[in-house]
Amino acid sequence: MGTVDLTIHGRGAAHNPRNRFERLAYVPDLPPALDRRDADDEAVDGPATVYLRDTARTIIAHNDSPDVGFTYSINPYRGCSHGCVYCYARPGHQFLGFSAGLDFETKIMVKEDAPELLRRELSAKRYEPVTLSISGVTDCYQPAERQFQLTRKCLEVLNEFGNPCGVITKSHLVTRDIDLLSELARKNCAVVILSVTTLDADLSSRMEPRAASPNRRLAAIEALTKAGIPTGVMVAPVVPGLTDHEMPQILKASAEAGARFCGFVPVRLPLEVAPLFVEWLGRHYPDRKDKVLNRIRSLRGGKLNDSNFHTRMVGQGVWSEQFKTMFDVARRRYGLDRPFAELTTEHFRKPGGPQMSLFD
Secondary structure, three states: OOOOOOOOOOOOOOOOOOOOOOOOOOOOOOOOOOOHHHOOOHHHHOOOOEEEEOOOOOOEEEOOOOOOOOOEEEOOEEOOOOOOOOOOOHHHHHHHOOOOOHHHHHEEEEOOOHHHHHHHHHHOOOOOOOOEEEOOOOOOOOOHHHHHOHHHHHHHHHHHHOOOEEEEEOOHHHHHHHHHHHHHHHOOOEEEEEEOOOOOHHHHHHHOOOOOOHHHHHHHHHHHHHOOOOEEEEEEEEOOOOOHHHHHHHHHHHHHHOOOEEEEEEOOOOOOHHHHHHHHHHHHOOOOHHHHHHHHHHHOOOOOOOOOOOOOOOOOOHHHHHHHHHHHHHHHHOOOOOOOOOOOOOOOOOOOHHHHHHHO
16 A cells, blocks of 8 residues: 655654555545645644544553563553654554554544443452553543543542552643642652653654643643652653754753653664654655664664564663663763652552452
């Protein structure tokens, strides 16, 4: 199936690559040109976001990967209209019959029953309290959250039970829930991490078209920290030849905003993400395309992706070592060389006490 080399305002992908699990593909008829004066009009410049009900039966997902910093997570949404072109979660949309391209950004699955499912699972006799990550896959504070408020409702349940949680997001919307996060933090049951990829607003608007601007993310770090919520920064993904030189500046700005700890992850381009990213580079940064791709290959053992558990989150070779050295020097310089916040499960209580066991 052919691709359309045309930037769509507010979207990271420019087309829908074929779903490798589907035999049929939908090829839309596109106008020969779009009127760029109407770039803010979704009806003209690209597909509108559609919300579809996700009838999931469970909400707590288990992850057994040895190189991911959490074991259990909650994801109220599947797909993400932030449209980050590098998002490693894109291929998962294909299991739903969609594409990893525009479909991932425009067809958002909404788990409307997430708060009720969470309450049921926390109340179960077999449940043992454990820290739950919110946003293990897609951003729990993406634009859909303004309408559905599922993340907030899940936080209300976690607060009621005293169950610890960690939130990772690139959205300023997280500050809306400072009241709940502060209450959890007072019990040492909450931590928030802001993902900052670049401080260049133009680059961010191209690479993460519907995510918060870099300044808004730093403002979120400041607001959360002032509210007493342990807050850190994740420099991710680090794209060699495009954003890697910004790592010290990102850590400095985050520390000045109040971040207490930090981490970083080199860019990963699994499966269908790689061709989408290659095409995106050609549209937006053709002069840097070969440089960026060659450095990613150097970082990933000659390929654009490495799925090996032991190297996929850190990379390998000279660029991996350079990133680690630059990161270590910068985090010490800016006082971010503290461990990630340790949360506790000692406050966990099932509302209603032993009587609830009658209904398990």
